Structures are given as structure tokens and as C-alpha cells.
Amino acid sequence: MNDLERIRGEVLAEAAAAADLDALEQVRVAALGKKGRITALMKTLGGMGPDERREAGAALNLLKDAVAAALEARKADLDRAALNQRLERERIDVTLPARPEAEGRIHPISQTLDEIVAIFGAMGFAVAEGPDIEDDFHNFTALNFPPGHPARLMHDTFFFPEREGGDRYLLRTHTSPVQVRTMLGTKPPIRIIAPGRTYRCDSDMTHTPMFHQVEGLVIDEATHMGHLKGCLVEFVRTYFEIDDVPARFRPSFFPFTEPSAEMDIGCSRKGGELRIGAGSDWLEILGCGMVHPNVLKACGIDPDKYQGFAFGMGIERIAMLKYGIPDLRTFFDSDLRWLRHYGFSALDVPTLPGGLAR
Numbered sequence: 001m002n003d004l005e006r007i008r009g010e011v012l013a014e015a016a017a018a019a020d021l022d023a024l025e026q027v028r029v030a031a032l033g034k035k036g037r038i039t040a041l042m043k044t045l046g047g048m049g050p051d052e053r054r055e056a057g058a059a060l061n062l063l064k065d066a067v068a069a070a071l072e073a074r075k076a077d078l079d080r081a082a083l084n085q086r087l088e089r090e091r092i093d094v095t096l097p098a099r100p101e102a103e104g105r106i107h108p109i110s111q112t113l114d115e116i117v118a119i120f121g122a123m124g125f126a127v128a129e130g131p132d133i134e135d136d137f138h139n140f141t142a143l144n145f146p147p148g149h150p151a152r153l154m155h156d157t158f159f160f161p162e163r164e165g166g167d168r169y170l171l172r173t174h175t176s177p178v179q180v181r182t183m184l185g186t187k188p189p190i191r192i193i194a195p196g197r198t199y200r201c202d203s204d205m206t207h208t209p210m211f212h213q214v215e216g217l218v219i220d221e222a223t224h225m226g227h228l229k230g231c232l233v234e235f236v237r238t239y240f241e242i243d244d245v246p247a248r249f250r251p252s253f254f255p256f257t258e259p260s261a262e263m264d265i266g267c268s269r270k271g272g273e274l275r276i277g278a279g280s281d282w283l284e285i286l287g288c289g290m291v292h293p294n295v296l297k298a299c300g301i302d303p304d305k306y307q308g309f310a311f312g313m314g315i316e317r318i319a320m321l322k323y324g325i326p327d328l329r330t331f332f333d334s335d336l337r338w339l340r341h342y343g344f345s346a347l348d349v350p351t352l353p354g355g356l357a358r
């Protein structure tokens, strides 16, 4: 009997001392496994007389149950401890922001485009798009460039090889073909802007073969030059975030508008530094005019009933002016250091109430 008490004490002590589940399993095997010490004692029951066996059997069963229960309890403890350890190790602060700092930056072209869309969107303009690869009709003919007109040459067009029948596709030299596509596709009233890529065979400090423009087009029965001026003055003030930017309109020429004008905004170049706003100088920022009746006709719109204005401006140019970017070519260098410096946070979407650029 004393033996059993001793064994019980030893096994319970071993179980209590087992530091992990593996050690505890070894304790169990040594006591209750096939070759365990308690199992060995059970085997001796077979050689006993009936009275002796009943007594010893009852005692051994008590021992076995007590040991099994102690092992079970210790296992539960170790399981719990292992789980707690794991929870501690894999602890996550779920209150942290999902992306503490977005790695990518918004390119100044995209930023400027988003700002332009926000401003004209608030004035009720929809965004229209057209293909980069155009044909002669949409890029020139429908826009009142007669065949052989010198203005065609001024566009430094990239042409594709001639196709059968003599015509050839080209890379659009301006976003004005989207005017044509819009007028052919929808009935007035029309009020759209058309941002996108444009191409001219030209490359130096202030020209890249690919650049971006945004076109504007308003067609209805009553829109006149006063609306054109008001709309564009409102645009430059909101875009540059300067309430009193002076603006002036100079007569100009485009085949697709009559009259045509170029818009200048006030600036100062004192000390070699360009500042937008009141000053003694002027800076040209866009071309505009009243849509030429020939263009309306070419697009199936009755020029006796409908009229309106159009404008077009270079996106890189106004981005450079607003964000003080000195060299046009750097826009397309894909230099990450440049992008980190001039780029914008992906999470600050430009809106009029929220602010355009932060």
C-alpha cells in the first residue's frame, strides 16, 4: 500500500514538474503506457488469489484514476499556458491604421487633372474621352483645317504609314478631335471637358513628344463670349487659389474657332522668380474661342440655331506654374526622387470643399 502511495506521490510530482506537453507525455507513458510502472502493477493482479486481487485491484484503480486525473489537469494547464504565450507573441494592435504611409505618390499630372475635373465638374461639365490614334477627319478636316492649310504643318504631326486608299492614321496633336466626336455623338446642350494625351514631333526644354491637354466645349442656343470669359476666369482663380488673378484675352487664330483668343494671366517676374497674381507681366495659359460655324456644320449641328465656346490648355504647363516645377522633361523621367518631392499623397483626393492641393 505504501508503495502505491509512494508511486502516486512520485508521478504527481513528475506531472507537476513537466515543463511542456512533450515532457508531460513522457510522464504519462512512464506511468500508464504499455510498459509503464502502474500498468506493470496491474499485470501482477492475474497472479493473485481472489481476495487479495479484489483489494489490490481497487487500490490500483484508485491510483490509476488519480494519476490520470492529475495528468489531465496538468495538460489543461500547459495547453492554456501555450495558448497565452502564442496570443502574446502574435499580438496585433487592431487600432493601428491599415496603411500608415502609402508608399506610392500621385504624379503631378494626375493631381492637376483631378483638380481640373473637380473645378469643371462643379460647374456642370462632364468628362469626355477619345482615342489617342485619330484620323485626319477628326483631328483636322472636321475642325476646319482645309487640305494643305499651313496650320496642319504647324502641328508637327506623327503619322502612321499610308493605308490602302491613301489615308493614314495619326497620333492626335490636340484634344480638339474629342469636340468633334462629342458633337457627332450627342445633341446639344453639350458641356464637356476632355483631358488626355496628345503628341507632337517636338522635343526640347519646353516640348515633349507626348504631353497632356484638356479641352472644353459648351454648345447650346445662347452661350456667348462673355460666358467663355467668365468660365475661364473662374477656373484660373479656383485652380491657382488666388482670388484676384488678373486675366486678359488677346485676339488669336485657330481654324476651329471664330473669334479666337489666347488667355493670359497676371504674374510678376521680379528677381527672376515667377509668381502668379497681380504684377507687371503676363503669362499665356490657353487658347479659346467661339466654335466656328464650319465645325458645327461638319458635326451635323445647325450653326443658325446653336453656338458655343471651346478652349484647350496644356496640363503640364499649368502644373509647372502652380507647383513650381522648372523643367517639363522631368515629368516623364520616372525618377522616384522627383516623384517623392513633387508627388501627392494618394489619400488626399482634390475636392473644392476639402481643398485642391494639400
Ligand code: PHE
Pocket: 173, 174, 175, 176, 215, 216, 254, 257, 287, 288, 289, 310, 311, 312, 313
Ligand atoms: N487645340 C488648340 C491647340 O492645341 C487649343 C484650342 C482648343 C484652342 C479649343 C481653341 C479652342 O493649340
